[in-house]
Amino acid sequence: MLNDEICKLREKLNDSIVNGEDYEVTYQISVELDQLIAEYYKIELELKDGKIKKSPTSKKSKLHKKLN
Numbered sequence: 001m002l003n004d005e006i007c008k009l010r011e012k013l014n015d016s017i018v019n020g021e022d023y024e025v026t027y028q029i030s031v032e033l034d035q036l037i038a039e040y041y042k043i044e045l046e047l048k049d050g051k052i053k054k055s056p057t058s059k060k061s062k063l064h065k066k067l068n
Contacts, residue, residue: 002040009033 013033016026 002036002043006033006036006040009036 009029009032013026013029016029
């Protein structure tokens with residue numbers, strides 16, 4: 001799910017740039033996209049380091065499912 005959100009926001013950012021939208025609009029979309037990407041990598045690193053258990057009851061495990 002998080003991947004989907006990133007893709008949608010990336011598309012929105014691209015459209016904003018191509019359509020020449022106001023700088024503030026483009027900038028805000030860019031900031032939101034950066035935050036989602038940072039969240040994605042944080043979850044991935046925690047999974048890699050074993051800080052997140054892969055059990056379905058784990059709250060962070062549910063976040064990992066959003067990534068796929």
